[in-house]
Amino acid sequence: MxxxxxxxxxxxxxxxxxxxxxxxxxxxxxxxxxxxxxxxxxxxxxxxxxxxxxxxxxxxxxxxxxxxxxxxxxxxxxxxxxxxxxxxxxxxxxxxxxxxxxxxxxxxxxxTKQTVNYLQELDESISTSNQRLYDTILTKSNSISQNPNLDGFIAEQYHAQTFNMNAKASGSQYRAEVLEPNGHGYGKNSVDIVIKDTKGKIVRKYQSKYCKDSKSTKRAFDHGDYRGQRKLVADGQEELIKNASNVIESPDGVKSNSLSKDDALKMRDEAQKNGKISNLDLNQCNTKxxxxxxxxxxxxxxxxxxxxxxxxxxxxxxxxxxxxxxxxxxxxxxxxxxxxxxxxxxxxxxxxxxxxxxxxxxxxxxxxxxxxxxxxxxxxxxxxxxxxxxxxxxxxxxxxxxxxxxxxxxxxxxxxxxxxxxxxxxxxxxxxxxxxxxxxxxxxxxxxxxxxxxxxxxxxxxxxxxxxxxxxxxxxxxxxxxxxxxxxxxxxxxxx
Incomplete structure (x- = not known):
């Protein structure tokens, strides 16, 4: 025919x-x-x-x-x-x-399950986000890390993964990534989060500081050389620190979700005290x-x-x-x-x-x-x-x-x-x-x-x-x- x-x-x-x-x-x-x-x-x-x-x-x-x-x-x-x-x-x-x-x-x-099915293209994104959070929180021995700065690491992954969910939802080409050490620890003044385009080119760099208050956060930035990096801080501290932001953002306007210091600490405490790992779900991404x-x-x-x-x-x-x-x-x-x-x-x-x-x-x-x-x-x-x-x-x-x-x-x-x-x-x-x-x-x-x-x-x-x-x-x-x-x-x- x-x-x-x-x-x-x-x-x-x-x-x-x-x-x-x-x-x-x-x-x-x-x-x-x-x-x-x-x-x-x-x-x-x-x-x-x-x-x-x-x-x-x-x-x-x-x-x-x-x-x-x-x-x-x-x-x-x-x-x-x-x-x-x-x-x-x-x-x-x-x-x-x-x-x-x-x-x-x-x-x-x-x-939640029906909603995920309804928004099919987010399924993979959410699963990937959760896995990366798990990888951040768990040590190689599969036990909960007791690092007192765990909330800071959680915050970095939270920003990267909520950005990626929102980027995928809006059809943006950009993706965020937390730069993790390869067995040698974190280098001095090293970049925490980057945003890349489809070719893998870094278009923005972020240094994340999740200190107890804005004064401590400002002091942490003052004691390092972070030229070429944007400042990422806990929600509520951005207005008190020059050129700081409570979200990461790509050139096309996609943003991560903000996260307060208290919420980051709660996620840390749940993980360390109760062995409970908080998953990202549709309530944490931009459903609209x-x-x-x-x-x-x-x-x-x-x-x-x-x-x-x-x-x-x-x-x-x-x-x-x-x-x-x-x-x-x-x-x-x-x-x-x-x-x-x-x-x-x-x-x-x-x-x-x-x-x-x-x-x-x-x-x-x-x-x-x-x-x-x-x-x-x-x-x-x-x-x-x-x-x-x-x-x-x-x-x-x-x-x-x-x-x-x-x-x-x-x-x-x-x-x-x-x-x-x-x-x-x-x-x-x-x-x-x-x-x-x-x-x-x-x-x-x-x-x-x-x-x-x-x-x-x-x-x-x-x-x-x-x-x-x-x-x-x-x-x-x-x-x-x-x-x-x-x-x-x-x-x-x-x-x-």
Whole structure:
């Protein structure tokens, strides 16, 4: 099967083939026409449950009702999240800030383990941080060090590792490192902490002094030669010592967390008296920054998805000229924004196709997640039509597309359904959502009539060409977002 009739996302992955699209087509048409026929005589949830049972014999009445409600609830959440994000932006907030508030809401109801799973990329960072703290606190014989200056060593590792967690969370290239002796003890005036770039070049050096008070700390600095090193002191002492700071900071503004002398002593005492070693956890890293960075990554995924236009092309190929009895009603729904029923019908059809094995990449996918894909696809189709009409610039269209995906993922985060969040992000904002979404969006466009469908394709191509160009040039903010996106996979192959 050639490149012209397969949505090539990766050499080993095909979210939707033209054959699957052809088999999906009659199901979508049936669902849409049935919805229009019954929309004034049956409640939406009851109609959907009945239609699901008509197409899936094995479904019990209760199972059909459950799926129906899940789809409708997910789409309602999508709509509410979209409005919430729009209102936040109108008030001057960024979409990343709004997303961070959704994540905070979600993690406030989770245990630490669930939160770590949710923030997957921090898992390794936290583990590494804890191991390095353990290495600092434990002696070679695996017993607790009784060094009275242990709190100072703990402070150095604390600053380095909280900096690294915050740097990773914000996508910064810089990493901090505690310079430890290699069997010869610490040298006079030796550097305590360094910050390096990706090439290993030291960009900043720090001398750390955790004395009992500011006078003692100042005296310690005065008795040494620390030229070329920045002063790191306990929280609360920085204002009393010239050119001192209570955190380490990279050139791009990432900082460690501050640590007071008392807290460093508590960590030392716990280790020496009780054998208790304090671990770094998510309470000690910048969760807001982590959440905002995830929001940026989701936005990058939306732009990345905009560059995949094959799904829309297949929709044009198999739907153009097709007569759909419900076309006028679908067009009105898209224009007015009162398109809940349209989205429900499309989602129901897609769920049936997944259960029947027609769309293999969606087999086993929760109905709510499929609804999220449909919501993004339909909203992006409306955006594409506006771009084609000149009612919206390409730049505005790309921004709206970002906001659509961010609002959906943010809504999912706010629901706090544990593992579903991770799988949902991967499916909606990843290759499956991008590949299938293009076909779904094109289908809805042509269901509203050939004129609307053609405009959707035209608008989509404008968005696609601009995003591809930006990515290839590698000079735009869009390119930076996509390069940093955790969902990115073999971009050079995608756009070849």
């Amino acid at each position: 050639g490149k012209e009739n397969v949505l090539l996302i990766d050499q080993d992955f095909q979210p939707l083939t033209e054959e699957e699209c052809q088999n999906l087509k009659p199901i979508m048409k049936q669902f849409m026409e049935s919805y229009i026929k019954h929309k004034d005589t049956m409640e939406l949830d009851k109609w959907l449950a009945l239609e699901l049972r008509n197409n899936l014999d094995r479904l019990s009445e209760d199972e059909a009702k459950k799926i129906s409600q899940e789809i409708i609830d997910s789409l309602k959440t999508d709509e509410e999240s979209r409005e919430s994000l729009k209102n936040a932006v109108k008030q001057g907030r960024s979409k990343e800030s709004w997303f961070a508030s959704q994540v905070k809401n979600a993690t406030s109801r989770m245990g 920054q982590i959440a905002m960075n995830i929001g940026k990554q989701v936005g990058g995924a939306a732009l990345q998805g905009a560059a995949i236009g094959v799904g829309m092309d297949i929709a044009q190929k198999i739907w153009r000229g097709e007569k759909v009895e419900a076309s006028e009603e679908v067009e009105i729904a898209l224009k007015s924004g009162a398109d809940m029923g349209v989205k429900v019908a499309i989602t129901g059809a897609l769920k049936v196709a997944a259960e029947k094995g027609i769309v293999k990449s969606l087999e086993g996918t929760p109905a709510g997640t499929i609804a999220n894909i449909v919501h993004v696809a339909v909203e992006n189709t409306k955006i594409a039509v506006k771009v084609a009409k000149g009612e919206m610039t390409v730049k505005e269209g790309m921004n709206e597309s970002e906001m659509t995906t961010v609002s959906v993922i943010g809504g999912l985060a706010g629901m706090a359904k544990g593992a579903e969040i991770g799988t949902g992000i991967g499916t909606i904002a990843g290759p499956i959502g991008a590949g299938i979404g293009g076909f779904i969006g094109g289908t809805v466009g042509y269901m509203a009539g050939s004129k609307v469908g053609d405009m959707a394709v035209e608008g989509k191509r404008k968005l696609t060409s601009i995003v591809k160009e930006k990515i290839k040039l590698g000079t735009s903010k869009i390119s930076s977002k996509i390069k940093d996106n955790c969902v990115t996979r073999k971009l050079s192959f995608w756009f070849s």
